Amino acid sequence: MIKKIKIFTILAITTICALPMKGQDLLARQAPVDRKMKAVDSVALQRLIFTENFESPAEDLYEDWSNKYAHHETALPDSFRISLKDFCMPTTSRVLTSNFGARWGRQHKGLDIKVYIGDTIRAAFSGKVRIVRYEARGYGKYVVIRHHNGLETIYGHMSKQLVTEDQEVRAGDPIGLGGNTGRSTGSHLHFETRLCGVALNPALMFDFRNQDVVDDYYMFHKDSYQRESAVANRLRGVNNSGLSSGDDDIEMANAAPVANYAQESRFHKVKKGETLYSIARKRGTSVDAIMKLNHLKKTSRLQPGQILKYN
Numbered sequence: 001m002i003k004k005i006k007i008f009t010i011l012a013i014t015t016i017c018a019l020p021m022k023g024q025d026l027l028a029r030q031a032p033v034d035r036k037m038k039a040v041d042s043v044a045l046q047r048l049i050f051t052e053n054f055e056s057p058a059e060d061l062y063e064d065w066s067n068k069y070a071h072h073e074t075a076l077p078d079s080f081r082i083s084l085k086d087f088c089m090p091t092t093s094r095v096l097t098s099n100f101g102a103r104w105g106r107q108h109k110g111l112d113i114k115v116y117i118g119d120t121i122r123a124a125f126s127g128k129v130r131i132v133r134y135e136a137r138g139y140g141k142y143v144v145i146r147h148h149n150g151l152e153t154i155y156g157h158m159s160k161q162l163v164t165e166d167q168e169v170r171a172g173d174p175i176g177l178g179g180n181t182g183r184s185t186g187s188h189l190h191f192e193t194r195l196c197g198v199a200l201n202p203a204l205m206f207d208f209r210n211q212d213v214v215d216d217y218y219m220f221h222k223d224s225y226q227r228e229s230a231v232a233n234r235l236r237g238v239n240n241s242g243l244s245s246g247d248d249d250i251e252m253a254n255a256a257p258v259a260n261y262a263q264e265s266r267f268h269k270v271k272k273g274e275t276l277y278s279i280a281r282k283r284g285t286s287v288d289a290i291m292k293l294n295h296l297k298k299t300s301r302l303q304p305g306q307i308l309k310y311n
């Protein structure tokens with residue numbers, strides 16, 4: 001308990017120290033915390049601890065803290081809500097050069113975003129830097145951060161790392177500079193989002209083109225994740241069990257924007273009350289096209305929070 005209070009205090013102090021960087025936004029966000037800090041009686045203390053646990057679900061998700069592996073799969077929760085609030089886009093670039101998913105017979109576990117050598121790369125959320133390493137045949141100079149929201153993010157191919165392992169960072173802190181190190185042709189940022197070591201499509205959370213998050217939350221469901229990866233593996237002719245995470249991370253990045261840029265998959269998160277018809281109209285496509293892309297039947301019912309491909 002005392003340890004937690006300490007951590008919270010350190011976090012609060014770090015935040016206050018970081019104030020000059022972001023100015024008003026952080027000031028506004030900081031205000032309620034300051035008020036809480038002043039009223040540290042036992043009731044407030046309980047609430048504070050509750051808030052801290054609530055804001056740092058990563059503690060429940062990960063058993064240990066290790067600087068050994070870039071990622072390593074651990075038990076997945078049945079479902080988990082990842083808060084995307086208080087994010088910062090890792091780069092101001094809006095140009096994707098490669099999507100998540102199958103690529104040249106391999107799985108590409110992240111998004112490639114066009115950046116130039118020396119461009120500032122920033123922490124997507126607050127958290128603690130777990131890995132700062134160089135991998136000549138893979139990620140190049142890369143950084144892994146474990147965030148309080150439970151996600152881990154990986155930033156690869158940088159020319160310079162600006163943080164050290166075990167360092168606390170806030171969303172938006174510069175963590176490195178854009179580059180072309182490791183297995184990469186042409187400078188770009190390779191960006192991954194992982195939960196318990198499992199790579200999730202960053203495009204379901206970050207919309208680089210619009211420099212925004214897709215929603216306030218990303219809802220992870222183990223059963224639908226497993227269903228989708230089984231399908232993806234079948235399509236690639238890999239059996240489900242045989243694939244280790246090790247050798248399919250090899251980066252063969254291409255600096256040129258993907259040729260079918262306009263046809264890149266886009267996703268729509270279903271809101272309450274929406275129908276296939278209203279979504280099709282909103283996204284400028286047809287009901288048939290959405291049904292086909294998502295293998296839906298006429299009788300399929302949409303669930304709020306469901307993610308649909310729309311092109």
Ligand SMILES: [Zn+2]
Binds near residue numbers: 190
């Ligand atoms: Zn990549």
